[in-house]
Amino acid sequence: MREGSLEAPTRHPIPWQEEGYYDEAALDAELRRVFDICHGCRRCFNLCDSFPRLFDLIDESPTGELDSVESKDFKPVVDACTLCDMCFMTKCPYVPPHEFDLDFPHLMLRARAIEFAKGETSFPDRELAKTDRNGQLASLVAGPANWATKRGNMLTRPILQAVADIDVRADLPAFADATFEEQAAASGAAINAQAPAYGRKALLYATCYVNFNTPGVGLATQKVLAHNGVDMAVAHPGCCGMPKLENGDLAGVAAQARLVAAALEPAIDAGRDIIALTPSCALMLKFEWPLILPEDPQVRKLAAATFDIAEYVVDIAKKEGLAPGLGDLAGPVAMHFACHSRAQNQGPKAAEMLRMIPGSQVSVVERCSGHGGKWGMFTKNFDVGIKIGKPAGRALAKDTPAHVVSECPLAGVHLRQVIETIPAAPVPDRVGHPIELFARAYGF
Ligand code: SF4
Ligand code: SF4
Known part of the structure; x- marks a missing residue:
């Protein structure tokens, strides 16, 4: 629940195709308007490094007010934003429909879009x-x-x-020998025709990360859903464009959105639900693409048909009931509720899913991991990324849980590295995805 307002936040379409969006004077005026509101508010002081940088800039200026801060000094504030959306989704009382009309992440995005348009992206x-x-x-x-x-x-x-510029200390995700698409075609998980959800049809949108780095997440999903009677197809027509969004490359994101939405439309028309296997990608399909291409009927259709994986399992549990066979997990679970899962405004669905396992004890950690996609790998950000992830790492390692999981696979890699830096903290072998634990509870 967002603090300070009972109304659900709404977001405006991003006018990236209008010339005025790239007007630097207009951007500067908007940055000054928003930064001044934030200076008076300061609720977001501990969410990330953008806000501390902004507040230090103002506090250390000659007047202690924004008027004596030069606009050229705003860049580090913009650079520190990982577009996690947490300020917008969980803190800010001034987001639309409030008259202040404040959307801090999308303002940072606009600043990045101008940098990209000027050829300044590295x-x-x-x-x-x-x-x-x-x-x-x-x-x-x-x-x-x-x-x-x-x-x-x-x-x-x-x-x-x-x-x-990738920091020599950063743990990087490993690549798989065979993609999830290839392994899914070979695995052929048998559909349980006795399960209550038999008759459901889905398409697993593999996502770059699951397809190339962690096919195990996709295979676990296949097994869980086949056991629950779901008929599945798998596809990866292209990236969701989140890394391009981080760069402010909105035309690049729009191109990906058009490509993927067109490729998946026949599956939706054939009655398949679309399941995105990584939360950042689900967020793109559900929320960011419709703001970037609000008039595109294929993008809107895809947004309406898309589920996050844990959201889909919980949906089955609530509507048809889960297939039996869930066994004990042998020990408590510490679960990182990733920012891009929270930003989907659906509640902690992965925790809800894990709590359906008999005897499970699940603690939820709602702090940012600090990885920010590719952001935390770069030398200029690595130490800040570790610092931001420390509270989440400490909470996850507390009481030495038997299992540590995160819905975001990149956050999992980063959090494991954060935990390594905490003295005497038990370092998990791997921070996996909740669906992998769920598959294990089914005995897969
Ligand atoms: S979107 Fe995330 S990283 Fe960016 S300013 Fe908001 S809380 Fe900080
Ligand atoms: S984004 Fe909103 S909640 Fe956060 S500091 Fe600015 S005004 Fe306050």
């Missing part, structure tokens, strides 16, 4: 945003790619830092 940022191309190439040579990118490889990682 080469590593632009190249790392091509996640489907990078994933396709890396999965062809997964062994050498994983060797080269592994933390501790002092032959290759300093070169990666010098060339791509």
Whole structure:
């Protein structure tokens, strides 16, 4: 629940195709209007590094007010925003429909869009945003790619830092030998025709991360849903464009939205629900794409048909009931409620799902992990990302849970590294996805 207002936040379409969106004087005026409101409010002081940077800037200025801060000094505030949406979704009482009409993340996005339009986005940022191309190439040579990118490889990682600005200390996600699409085609999970949800049809939108890095999340989803009677197809027509959004490349996001929405439309028309296997991608399909292409009927149709994976399992449980067979998990679970799951405004569905396992004890940690997609990998952000993730890491490691999970696979990699930095904290072997635990409870 958002603090300070009972009304649900709404968001305006992003006028990225209008010339005025890129007007630097108009942006500066809007930054000053919003920053002044934030200066008087300060609720978001501990959400991320953007707000502390802003408040220090104002407090250390000659007058202690925004009027004596130069606009050129706003850039570090913009740079520190990971577009996690937490200020908008959980704190700000001034979001629309309030008359202040304040949307801090989308204002940071506009500043990034202007930088992108001026060609100021860095080469590593632009190249790392091509996640489907990078994933396709890396999965062809997964062994050498994983060797080269592994933390501790002092032959290759300093070169990666010098060339791509990826911090030598950052744990990077490994690539799988075979994509989820390939493994799903081979696995052929049998559909349980006796299950109450038999008759449901879904399409798993693989997402770049599950397709190229963690196919196990997709395979676990397949097993759970097939056991519950759901007929499934799998597709990965392209990236959702979240890394391009982080760069302010709104035309790039729109192109991905059009491509994916057109590719998935026949499945929706055939009665399939669309399940996005990564929360950032679900957020894009459900909420960001319709704000970027509000008039596109295929994008709107896809948004209405899309579920987050835990949301879908809970939907089955509530409407038809789950297939029997859930066993004990053998120990408590600490679950990270990822920002982009929270931003979907659906409540902690993964915790709800895990609590349906008999005897489960699930504690939920609602703090940001600090990874911010590719943001936390860069040398200029790595230490800040670890610092932001510390409260979440401490809470997850408290009382040495048997299982630590996060709905966001990238956050999982980062949180494990955060926990390593906390003295005497028990470091989990891996921070997996809640659906993997759920599959395990079914005995898969
Ligand atoms: S969107 Fe997230 S990172 Fe950006 S300013 Fe808001 S809370 Fe901070
Ligand atoms: S974004 Fe809203 S809640 Fe956060 S500091 Fe600014 S005005 Fe306050």
